[in-house]
Amino acid sequence: MQSVVVLFVMSLLVFVGVYAIGNPIDILINPQADQIDRERAIAALGLDKPLWEQYLVFLKGALTGDLGRSFVHATPALGLILTRMPATMELAIAAMLIAVVLGIPLGLWAGLKPNGVAGRTIMAGSILGFSLPTFWVGLMLIMVFSVMLGWLPSNGRGPTMLLFGLVPVSFLSWEGLSHLVLPATNLALFKLALLIRLTRAGTRESLLQDYVKFARAKGLSNARVIGVHVLRNIMIPIVTVIGLEFGSVIAFAIVTESVFAWPGMGKLLIDSINLLDRPVIVAYLLVIVTLFIVINLVVDVLYSALDPRVRLAEAKG
């Protein structure tokens, strides 16, 4: 319900905003066209109607699942975004995997040995990862790994295959995977730094907790203390953050997608903003909000699976 209100407000905002910025026909139409052609094109896209009427038309369509057609591509805006979605999701998931697979062990290490050389180096690295602007790192990666070393392709998405006969993905072939490495690394960097810091902080805090001290006192092996007690305890906030940050990865993919010419929906959004392709902007928002609702739901479920206290509280409440 809440999200419906959000959607409503956002779509209204975008409608008014884009309307105020300019008329897409001014950019879209061929300059050779005269005034009469121009007026005809404006009418063809329904832009001659007053704003409230355009909005009502949109609302009516939206209720039946029709978010309008892209001004530029002539295809339904929703379909357009859905065709771009697998590319973005693939990139985001790959980035998240990299961040988790590297971030948690590194953070754990830094947390266990906060004053060692390795621990300090990891932390210094994470501050760097936090501070480096994504777009700048992207180009540096291209410079080094594609242009200078020639190891990896500089941009674009490799050949795709259908996963489950439905979703086109590129990670099933070597070539596809090679296209994925650089952008995914680029996108992962910020989240990697974040995860390192979170894991470190969590580890440090949990090492001070009584149950860890107790487990130690019981004479449990170090590996077991860390593996079972510490890790399990810090997993809860980390899973939450991973879930929440997944949304932000999808959004941040906008930058990575522009640098690496990755044909995802973030790039589509930037293009659409530049062309004032309103139906696509609105549809993108709608898709993203829905996506976030789903992610939050999944996080909640995982959360209660991991933390018995939440389950108990829910059972009681």
Added chain:
Amino acid sequence: MSTVVPAVPEPAARAAQSPFARIASDFVANPVAVFGLVLLALIVAAAVFAPLISPQNPYDLAQLDVMDSKLPPGSKSPNGGTFWLGTDDQGRDMLSAIFYGLRISLMVGAASTVLALLVGLTMGLTAAYLGGRIETLIMRIVDIQLSFPAILIALILIAVLGQGTGKVIAALVTIQWAYYARTVRSAALVEKRKEYMEAARCLALSPARIVFRHLLPNCLPPMIVVATVQVAAAIALEATLSFLGLGLPITEPSLGLLIANGYQYLLSGKYWISFFPGVALLATIVSINLVADQLRDVLNPRLSR
């Protein structure tokens, strides 16, 4: 950037020492953080005194000459000076451009942080103090807003508002106030339960007095940490927006815009146009983050050694 703010610690309750002295002494215990602080101080000084220390006013078009464009670092300028860091595609002295760019970036970062802090404080304190429906409403808005990535909201806002310095600041404020509101509310809720608040209420002090004289000062430490991190985030976000072509006007470039302008020259070997502003941006954000990091440790009593 949606930096996750860790759970708010209870402010220090050590009474023996004055809190500032304690914080200061804890802070300098870490040489890296001191380095960050010194670096930050230098950067801020460079930005503040930019008009005095810059060889050129890079925003005065009459002082630029396109014939001096893209000169490598160390080239001589026609009026006898030296372009220590080279020139950009308009013949701007990079050193001057970086000083002025720092000014704009820090100005945007600071202005948006201060404004967002004010809005966030007001909303957070209102929510915590009044409670009830208003609290629910405010926190709902905060939750919704925080569930969206900052960059997305910024992009949409810029798409809706159009471009320009004021609009970028507006977008940054819109994004950031929610962090403060959430932080201050949780801090305030903790404070509210403490005895001194009870006492203040029993003395029938006016609500404004309670909030501003008693509640607010005690909620500040966590806010300072969040604010430092958010300044860095704001600067980085502005740079990203400018890079995407949706940020500040081109004639008065911020660091982000300088990097974006020089970005196209990176592959051609004219590294200085993008590299030096990149270093400046990096130094700024790193130093702020170093300081913020230490502040967080210092202000979190549970972790103090």
Added chain:
Amino acid sequence: MRPVPVPRRLAAAIAIAASVALGVALTAPASAQELKIAVAADVTSIDPHFFNLFPNNNIAEHIFDKLVQMDADSRMIPGVATSWKTLDDRTWEFKLRRGVKFHDGSELTAEDVAFSINRVPTVPNSPGPFSAYTKAIVGIDIVDPYTIRFRTAAPHPLMPNDMSTIYIVSKKVATGAPTEDFNSGKAAVGSGRYKFVRYVNGDRVEIVRNDAYWGEKPPFARVTFRIIKNEPARMAALLSGDVDAIEQPPTADLARLKSDPKFTLTSKISHRVIYFNFDHLDRSSPFVTGKDGKPLEKNPLTDVRVRRAISKAINRPAIAERVMEGQAIPSGQLVSEKLFGHNPALKAEAYDPEGAKKLLAEAGYPNGFNLTIHGPAGRYVNDEKIVQAVAQMLARVGITAKVETAPMGPYSGRASKQEFSFHMVGWGASTGEASSPLRSLLATFNRDKGLGAVNWGRYSNTRVDYLIEQALQQVNDENRMIMLQRATELAMADLGIMPIHFQFTMWATKKNVAYTPRTDEYTLAFQFRPVRQ
């Protein structure tokens, strides 16, 4: 504490990453039969009548035929039509080539031509229709399958030019087909040199050679157009060998391209002129103020001496050399040398800052005035940089100039409402002759006649108007040429608009591929050929 078992896992991760990198390094290079080209702008649709947009037309050039084609110098040459002539003032006859086959094997006849022309104004939701090129036609007569006649209401000498923009689709396949069917390939059946294979929105278009093509067959059998809008990314794609050729290499990288033996840089003067509009309206111009910052009651830009002073203050060779890295040629008129209607007598204004100051003083502005210059961001090659360089140069003659730029959308919206005082635009003479800029940029704005549609400064000169209108109906080529040249001369004497330069279009290729460059800026796969080394 014992060390935690992190290092081993880390080592494993590194090993995996390394093997990925190695596996990649071993992938085979593309075969010689295949050509990969990175283009700079997004292809929005394969429907050749949906949206008159450069990147869409660029793809359509491969898949579809036209009655009239343009050669690399924008001169008309026979396409599907082998010849054309006027039967009388108001009738054009086109003779069609026999044996032209669509990709599905059916023959292209006059029926398909008529269908295509009739389809143009009816494509739904078109944001940029081609109807400007078909609306002169009031009737179509199909004489036989290989002869078609077009009737017009008034004499229309530009019919062959118009027909060089209309792509011919198959009546059989395209009847009732929506734009989506073209994008999916179902209706993308043309008779061009290449057949459509695949279109991935925002990513690529793939085509293969049409071995049944009526004309010369192109050298490359399979072609992929990759869409890479980001300049450094496009450049990196070429440098790293992912693509064989790119269009619009960033000017920043030209020096490197020229010196690197692995690549070839090809460039050609484009049909596009970069120019500035003046506010010609008799009003207090919105972005001109006195030196004290107060608005000026009289618009100084209406005085031709002030316009001339601005023109003299601009160092065009410096812009061409420094801002454009030599990839532009200073201009004093609307179309470049090889195009119809070029006036050889009109030279680019010489740089003369002293003369500019004198003229300003004569006009009553010895100390200059304040001016905000507007320019589009990211629409033309180095647009923002040109505007800034112009501002620098004006500052030196006393006109204190500020610069504001905006993306083309909001920018053109404001410019077309006369909200600016002095602003930059570009114009490509896509019909390959001078009437295109004259009628759109310099003819007095007139909605009903369709004249002056982009005359954003509202320049108006009745003698220029008269010459343009005469030229548009003058069927005799020689007379028309003189009229166009004369109209250009008059408008330039007034500085109705102020040309800066003709930009060059550039292509960068690997050494083993060569490109025959074109005035019309198209990147056509069939103009690439392999080069033996």
